[in-house]
Amino acid sequence: MSLTGRPKVSVIVPTYRDWSGLERCLIGLAAQHYPQDRHEVLVVNNAPEEAAPASMAWPDNARLIVEAAPGSYAARNRGISEARGEVLAFLDADCVPEPDWLESAMACMEAEGADLLAGHITLIYQRSRLTPAECFEKAFAFRQADNAAAGVSVTANLIVRRKVIEAVGAFDDSLMSGGDFEWTRRATMAGFKLVYCPAAVVRHPARHSLASLVQKARRVSTGSMALHNETRVFQGARRVLANIRADLRELFRRPDMTWRERWWALLVMAYLKLVKVHQRLTMTSRTHEPRKLPR
Template identity: 45%
Template sequence: MTNHPFVSILIPTYHDWARMALCVKALHSQTYPVDSYEVIIINNDPADPAPDNFELPPNFTLIAEGKPGSYAARNAGLALAKGELIGFTDSDCIPHPTWIESAVEMFSTGRVDRIAGKIELIYANDQKKSWVELYESIYSFNQKKNVEVLKASVTANLFTRKELFDKVGGFDATKKSGEDIGWNRRANTHGFNLVYGDKVKISHPARSTFREFRNQKLREFGGKKEFKLNTLKGIVKNILFLPFLFYKIVIGKTFQLFSHAKQLSVVEKAKVAGVNLYLYLILMTEFFRLLFGGKRVR
């Protein structure tokens, strides 16, 4: 590759220094020329500074953003980014050595505005997955499906030309979850294309315990769910929410599971169905807690 456009990699982190260090190591080992990319890490809790042994290579920068939320953190990184190409990932992700190089190669065709990169799940024991890991193997991080069905990409592995932010704007910092999909859909309305990059790979540890699963799902739910009770439409929508949620998770996802997840045994499918039921129960409980003024989980 003779042309090396400058690339800025943005990574929000929140109380996750140990895994962030692994991500830094992977990014420092990229095949892309070191003087052609920068990494901006955004600490989303200034009260939790990096530990004393947290060291960064010269082309890495650590900043702090006190406004809560990963999208506020990403916007802070965007304000400093010097690259003509912007890459996003998360502190718990491990980019493959050719991650940046593969993305730049795709952009070099001149027909690509955004890339949804492949996300490979890592399991504690690939031969004996936990109930939650089985769930993750079916439902989580299918970037190819995200592109084909949702016309969007999660920010765990997204590359975009920086110029898109001039027209689309930054992320909605009031959102705590789901804004990666929202921003991509706004980009779609401007005619910017999105392609799936099978070689633009990162690894992501699958959540393995019910505690990890619960915390993640409650953060997502709290970030998306709105309670508009000042209109009749809002009241009706909230009354119908739980029956809709039951149909979507317990019936719909479980039917899809037994119909299409041929790689799982019957016992494994039953475990995933059990996780679906657990998911409904914790979201139902969270619905009522938030409805009566509870604080959203971060």
């Protein structure tokens, strides 16, 4: 890619009370091989009541903006409205991009003639002996190659041309979860080309505790019900139980996991399925509660 042909890129990073994670992310962004004058970094603070620490080191090409409306998709939409680039790159605040992340993404986008790019996400762990939660994450988290094949991607590592957003609109900021899959599916259904780029790598910490996975499962289940307008417990049962057979087949064939890690991943998966069903029971019972008449 020639210097004159390098598109201007806007990297959009929503953050919510995770300044230490954001600082590591910014260090990674400051080390990018992609020319600094050809990309900008937009950090969107989704907790406006909490100012950034005075000790934070900001790259010269970074701007801090604020979005008061709750939710990461509202924050990303604010970043989109402020962005100046021809290409928009979405990154989570707890992700650390490899130095050649943007360089590789732009080369892949040009070579493949892609409109959207799902980059690779490498998990990092606290210790060599994984916790049960980390075993689950190792087995099932961030399967970007499979996502791209299905026409979707997470926003932890997503690069898109501005023309896609201009054509299909911004993220649905009424969603607290699942808005990345909803938006990318909207784009691919409109005919835009999404490809997986294994060379565009960011590192993401695996969830270490079962409690953090349970919190995510509840959020995802609630977001799925809202996205698909589900009002009955088993209306979305297919999504809760989706691909179990394929997941099990892949899990027990993986050469990079020990038997201990496989069994913990299986047990945690089963538990999280129950958590999602319970969350649906809770949400549907609230939906059908009789309203009290005012006195």
